[in-house]
Amino acid sequence: MRYVLVTETYPPEVNGVALTVHGLACGLRVRGHAVCVVRPRQPAEAARPHDADELRLPGAPLPRYPGLRFGLPAAARLRRAWRACRPDAVYVATEGPLGASALRAAKALDIPVATGFHTRFDRYMRDYGLPWLAPVAWRWMRRFHDGADATLVPTAELASELQRAGVRRVLRLPRAVDTALFDPRRRDETLRAGWGARPQGPVVLHVGRIAPEKNLELAVRAFRALQRHRPQARMVWVGDGPARARLQRAHPDFVFCGVQRGEALARHFASGDLFVFPSRSETFGNVTLEAMASGVATVAFDTGAAREHLADGKHGHVVRDGDEAAFVEATVALGCDDARREAMGWAARAAAAALDPAHVAAAFDRLLQRLADGRTHAAPAVA
Structure with missing residues (x-):
């Protein structure tokens, strides 16, 4: 054909x-x-x-x-x-x-x-x-x-x-999702060290366009709430867009990695501990599947890929669409529970293997x- x-x-x-x-x-x-x-x-x-x-x-x-x-x-x-x-x-x-x-x-x-x-x-x-x-x-x-x-x-x-x-x-x-590319085995301790990651604090990751439609202020609020409980936590942003400069000026402690592709992107995903995806404008959100395949627990609203593939309480937390307080609460809960978060990441990886x-x-x-x-x-x- x-x-x-x-x-x-x-x-x-x-x-x-x-x-x-x-x-x-x-x-x-x-x-x-x-x-x-x-x-x-x-x-x-x-x-x-x-x-x-x-x-x-x-x-x-x-x-x-x-x-x-x-x-x-x-x-x-x-x-x-x-x-x-x-x-x-x-x-x-x-x-x-x-x-x-x-x-x-x-x-x-x-x-x-x-x-x-x-x-x-x-x-x-x-x-x-x-x-x-x-x-x-x-x-x-x-x-x-x-x-x-x-x-x-x-x-x-x-x-x-x-x-x-x-x-x-x-x-x-x-x-x-390409589970050969997005794989927990790509976790890179050298990369994490460059982010300033510490054993006492998880790395919270956002991957995607840094733009107004992604509802990024909610990711910031959720991270700051977690940071009050885990002061050594780090917030890492992968991607670029029109809101990056303003976000970077307002939060100089955040780590901005720019656009990553291929194996470099896969290393960044696998090197995070918790993926937060606050967008409400997606028809799907491929990054949710990429996080799952990378063995990273996720917090997202109940829409798009999260509704279709992410099991609440098993692969992360799926929050009722629009409930921003619950999104922040879920981020804090998973960010503070290392063992549960890691178990969810492995369960997410197993689920993604079928896609x-x-x-x-x-x-x-x-x-x-x-x-x-x-x-x-x-x-x-x-x-």
Whole structure:
């Protein structure tokens, strides 16, 4: 089969959408399919003609999101490319101008197309001080996804939410984690020493974009509450974003490691003692699975990956969505109980071992093949 995946973000950019799409592309190729990724050209890349693996198109910086770009409209270019080499199915991962162009081009050529619901842009509007744009963003997203033959979501929770909101043809495609990469054995005592970690105090870890939509002030409050009981505790931030400079100025004792990739990221995960994830704007949150695979107990709200995969009291604590006092309390409880926290980390690792990327790639393949065969109202790829 010949598939095209369209995305406005892709490695070396580091975010959940980029890494998920990259994993899907690799998984399909391993299964023997021809896969072309359509994406914006990144600043350090030279222009190059369309080849079998990638079509890089013009893009522009994403406002208020330094380091990320969006693709410019390219429907005519995509129609020409797909007439010359017709794909069996198209997957559009992002709702930006490039994604919208791909959706229009696929429909114009009668090519089956699925979309992915990865990001709650409507909720981001509130976090960036633009609440009046939230309904506009939601109307755009609903109209966009209703133009596809299927909308893929990572959790049963999100599938139900979109169906209640009137989005049609919603199918669940779960996520996975690379347990060979994210592994407790990558724990690095030299790295921990560089953070100033002490046996008397745990390392509390946050991994992700340092940005307003991540609800980071709650992570700060939870850590400071723990620190009153464990004065030697350390707070380590992995990632970058527009809120980093302000956070770093306000809390000079915090450790900021910047963006980490691959094995370096895996070492950072495994070298933490407690992962806190206060975000309420995620459709999933891949970092939750990465923490689990790394053997690190987690505190998160009852949404996205935490609701789907994190067992409260077994792998960490899953807090009722929006209950910030309970989030702080859970962080303090686990931060003060070394033996229980370690046991939870090992239990989380065991649970993550079943989340096989090859299984997800196979499910994605089956779903796209059903679309190509005209079975657009098939049952979910994975129950």
